[in-house]
Amino acid sequence: MKLEMKDSPGQLVSALQPISEVGGNIIAVIHQRDLSSREDTLGVQIVLEIAESRLTDLVSMIKERGVNILRIGKDRLLYKQTVIMIGHLMHTDLSDTVDRIDCTGFAEVTALDLAMPAINEPSSARLTIKSVSKKDMDAALDILRDVAKTKKLLIIEPLEGELV
Amino acid sequence: MTVKVAVLGLGSVGKGVLEMIARKDLDIIVTGVADSKSGLIDPSGLDIDAVLTAKKTGRCGDTSISANEVVSRADYDVLVEVTPTDAGSGEPAHSYMKMAIERGKHIVTSNKGPISLHLKELKDLANEKGVLVRYEATVGGAIPIMHTLGNGLAGNKFVALYGVLNGTCNYILTRMAAEGLTYDQALAEARELGYAEADPTYDVKGIDAAIKLVILANTIWNNGASLDRVDITGIDRLTNDALRLAEEKDCTIRLIAEAFPERGVLRVSPRIIRKDHPLVFEGTLNAITLETDMAGEITLIGKGAGSIETASAIIGDILFISSHVRCN
Ligand SMILES: NC(=O)c1ccc[n+]([C@@H]2O[C@H](COP(=O)([O-])OP(=O)(O)OC[C@H]3O[C@@H](n4cnc5c(N)ncnc54)[C@H](OP(=O)(O)O)[C@@H]3O)[C@@H](O)[C@H]2O)c1
Numbered sequence: 001m002k003l004e005m006k007d008s009p010g011q012l013v014s015a016l017q018p019i020s021e022v023g024g025n026i027i028a029v030i031h032q033r034d035l036s037s038r039e040d041t042l043g044v045q046i047v048l049e050i051a052e053s054r055l056t057d058l059v060s061m062i063k064e065r066g067v068n069i070l071r072i073g074k075d076r077l078l079y080k081q082t083v084i085m086i087g088h089l090m091h092t093d094l095s096d097t098v099d100r101i102d103c104t105g106f107a108e109v110t111a112l113d114l115a116m117p118a119i120n121e122p123s124s125a126r127l128t129i130k131s132v133s134k135k136d137m138d139a140a141l142d143i144l145r146d147v148a149k150t151k152k153l154l155i156i157e158p159l160e161g162e163l164v
Numbered sequence: 165m166t167v168k169v170a171v172l173g174l175g176s177v178g179k180g181v182l183e184m185i186a187r188k189d190l191d192i193i194v195t196g197v198a199d200s201k202s203g204l205i206d207p208s209g210l211d212i213d214a215v216l217t218a219k220k221t222g223r224c225g226d227t228s229i230s231a232n233e234v235v236s237r238a239d240y241d242v243l244v245e246v247t248p249t250d251a252g253s254g255e256p257a258h259s260y261m262k263m264a265i266e267r268g269k270h271i272v273t274s275n276k277g278p279i280s281l282h283l284k285e286l287k288d289l290a291n292e293k294g295v296l297v298r299y300e301a302t303v304g305g306a307i308p309i310m311h312t313l314g315n316g317l318a319g320n321k322f323v324a325l326y327g328v329l330n331g332t333c334n335y336i337l338t339r340m341a342a343e344g345l346t347y348d349q350a351l352a353e354a355r356e357l358g359y360a361e362a363d364p365t366y367d368v369k370g371i372d373a374a375i376k377l378v379i380l381a382n383t384i385w386n387n388g389a390s391l392d393r394v395d396i397t398g399i400d401r402l403t404n405d406a407l408r409l410a411e412e413k414d415c416t417i418r419l420i421a422e423a424f425p426e427r428g429v430l431r432v433s434p435r436i437i438r439k440d441h442p443l444v445f446e447g448t449l450n451a452i453t454l455e456t457d458m459a460g461e462i463t464l465i466g467k468g469a470g471s472i473e474t475a476s477a478i479i480g481d482i483l484f485i486s487s488h489v490r491c492n
Contacts, residue, residue: 082413084406084436113412115405124405126413154401156410156417158436159326159443160424 011067012044018061024050079131080110083144087153089114089123098127100147107131107140167486168209169272170196170240172231172260173247174224177274177301179216180471181244181478186212192482196238200247203229207239235260236267242482245273246301251366251375251391254278258286265289265297270489272481274301274474280378280391296485301477303376304329304450305468308480312464313384313454320456322384325423329376329432331448331468332360332367333399333419337434338446341407341416347400359448369398370419370432377421377430380452385425397433410436416444 012029019026026048050058055072062069089097098109111128129144131137141157148155169185169192171178178197185192193209204210204225215224235243243264247257258278261271265286273279278286279299290297300310304327313322328334332354339350351368354360366372374394381389399419410417413436420435420443437444442463443451450468455461467473 082415082436084409084417086401086403086406113409115403115409117403117405122401122403124403124409126409154397156402156406156434156436158415159420159441160422 014065015044015046015062015067018058018065019046019048019050021061022050022054022058024048024054024058079134079137081129081131081137081141082126082158083129083141084124084126084156085148085153086124086156087122087148087151089125089153092151092153094125097144097147097151097153100143101129101140104136104140104143106133106136165486166191166193167242167482168193168195168240169242169244169482170194170198170234170238171244171246172198172234172257173245174199174215174219175246175248176471177246177474177478178244179219180475181246182212182216184472184475184479186216190479190483191486192479195240196234197224198229198231198234199224200231202227203231203234205229205234205238231256231260232263235263240269242270242272242485244478244482245271245275245278246478247275249275249277251277251280251371254281258282261286261297262289265293265295268293268295270295270485271297271299272301272478272485273297273299274478275299276302276372276375276379280375280382283379283382284386284388296489298481298484299379300481301474303379304452304464305331305466305470306473306476307450307452307464307466307468308477309380309452309464310383311480311484312462317454317456317459317462320458322425322454322456324425324455325377325380325384325421325452326443327373327377327380327421327452328418328443328445328450329373329421329452329468330367330370330419331450332364333370333373334445334450335359335448336368337399337402337407337416337418340402340404341411342446344404344408346404347402368400370396371398373419373421374430374432377423377432380421381423381425381430384423387425389430393430395429395431395433399434402434411439414439418444 029046101107101109108130109127110130113126115124117123129140131140195207196205197215202223202225218224245257245261254277257275279302286297303309335354336350339345374396378389378391407417415436415438417434418437421432423430449465451465453463
């Protein structure tokens, strides 16, 4: 998630302290100059990992310290999986194949690299899928396997238990 | 103590076994041999060099002596069954083995057909007759996987198994990745080098690997695994683009056989795999990774085929029998 706040002396330290108290993990602290439309403020963006259940605690602890949180952005899609597909991807409507994952709401195709083959040869693509949880990833892959079956595509998945 | 063997099949494997018995001081004598059209029996031990020389001209021996007769009449302790694999029926090897077991003879084989189809039946019959059936050479060529499972790792619980069980496929994938060859080009190269059969269907469609997976699963879990329960995808539809797309992510593609007994998964399929994974190596090698409760993860890598390499596994089994049970 991302935390954005006003950059005035002492605020940063006050904001960082509670994060470790609730078991969060700070990934990056980024100072931003043009964050806010409010003329005189500087923004700080903190990228951190925290259990969903502790988020309200954290927010109130930070607020108690007089830090103003401007915005909280949550990146829900933490699970990432790469698969390769082979077959007549264009003839079988690649964008439909991608949509079937995207329309689930719990998983998305976040990158697609397509290798263009010689005419009439099967094409190959690498898809990066992101999802909210491991369970959602499994569900997304099940959908993809079904689509592949009807469209006669070959899906190559990573070795089980390995995230690539 | 000297052990007496009868060898059925004098192809690549059978000749390798005879050569090693002749050349090395192993205390093994050969009292019977047979190929598809002839046979020889000598209770005091055949002259192996003479047999191998005769075989160069086609038949190893006397056309009036059949393989059947060698099995049922010759005086031996161990039947070395190295005739061709018939994955559908396991015959005629299956019948030869049963006949020998009925006579109270031990079995050593490299033949995947009867072992993947009839392991339980053969073992039960052997138990009843007080003899052993050993088949180290059926999986992973020279790799001592069966000895490892049965002895070295005895008492462990096996949680999962991953293997590269077909050297031909591994060679083809290695060449597609390294040189950007198409599947057809890499297959042609494998054929030229003698790594692929004239009809490579069994290898490239994943069937050979699946048969070996069935043998491993039945050996480890005794779970009645059979070929029709393995989820099989071969490598024959892979493109060099697919390999390149994997390599761009520091990965590659390998044909992996997998078993997860708790979920009932038996599967052979091309998989994306990190390049620094122990199951990624070049050429025709085979490897098996076992996940166990006590020993943790163990990977064995070695030559998966070849005349002398397979003979190594056969001879290991013969000597295991001669050192663990009394041969008459
Ligand atoms: N080659 C390897 O690296 C390797 C590795 C692991 C396992 N294996 C397995 O080991 C076995 C032997 O392989 P291979 O490569 O040696 O095969 P191969 O070169 O084809 O030799 C087969 C031999 O069996 C003989 N034969 C055929 N039908 C027979 C019958 N009904 N009774 C008696 N003999 C018969 C053939 O006789 P003729 O000489 O008269 O034709 C030939 O000598 C196969 O089951 C194979 O799958 C092989």
